[in-house]
Amino acid sequence: MSDEPKNTPFSPSVVSPVWAAGQPDPVPWRDLGHEVVHETPWMKVTEHQAVAPTGHPARYGVLRFRNIATGVLPIHSDGTVTLVGQSRFARANYSWEMPEGGAPFHEDPFEAVQRELAEEAGLKARSWKKALTVEVSNSITDEVGITWLAWDLSEAPTDPDPTEVIAVARVPFTLLLQEIERGAVLDSFTVATAYRAYHMAREGLLPSWLAHAMLTRV
Structure with a gap:
């Protein structure tokens, strides 16, 4: 290389x-x-x-x-979202976040994120919308990240990485925002995508029934 x-x-x-x-x-x-x-x-x-x-x-x-960072916030029809929890090595902490992974440069990032959604959360989606393209930490790395929102969800087989022990939780989208605000969810990819999802729901950039469920479910 x-x-x-x-x-x-x-x-x-x-x-x-x-x-x-x-x-x-x-x-x-x-x-x-x-x-x-x-x-x-x-x-x-x-x-x-x-x-x-x-x-x-x-x-x-x-x-x-050597990868493009990818992530997806899966949104259920009742206004809940699926998050995954796992231990992270670098800061020796436990992190709740959306399903995330990486796409090698020769792979389509959208194909990679669909795989991550299934492997980590046990879900597949019929409807997708790109949320963000970001430079993850551009003072010291060249990493670029792309995130999506996904809905019209159904179950899929899980297949976590051999180094991962993953917990799965389904919570109201409004609760995710509250947990971000109180500092309980710190993953920057998840935080940025959740706030982008809130903006998209408020500004009519998502189906009206989905936006209503996201903003009213408590």
């Missing part, structure tokens, strides 16, 4: 927001060369000799993933 740092075809193109009109053109970082300092089947770390936009020299380390 190439060591070139720009390793994902899904990186979004640069689009200036409307408020950037009239601002001077941004000065980019300059990369003078890099080396791979750590590598696994899922990611690698590259260290760069760089020049900052200010002209200041800098050493810059970047975590580069």
Whole structure:
């Protein structure tokens, strides 16, 4: 596999927001060369000799993933959502979140997220709508994430990863928002997608019957 740092075809193109009109053109970082300092089947770390936009020299380390992050918030017809709970290694905590996974660069992320929905939550969906495309933590990683909302759900066989012990809970969407607000749900992918789902429900971007169920079920 190439060591070139720009390793994902899904990186979004640069689009200036409307408020950037009239601002001077941004000065980019300059990369003078890099080396791979750590590598696994899922990611690698590259260290760069760089020049900052200010002209200041800098050493810059970047975590580069080999997957597109994917996630889905499954919404049932009664306004509940399915979440999964599992222990996370990095912060040594237990996390409640929507079903999430990764799509290798050669795979369609939508196919990957459908697989994750079945493997982790035991669900499949007839209706899908893209929610977000985000840069997950763009100061230190090039990871891009894509999330969907899914409904018209039915059961599917589960097949968790050999390292995962997953719990499944079905809760009102409004309760998920409350748990986010009190700091009990911290996964950024889930938090961002839940608030996006709330906006979509309020703004008529989802079927009216589904939005009504989401916003009124307590």
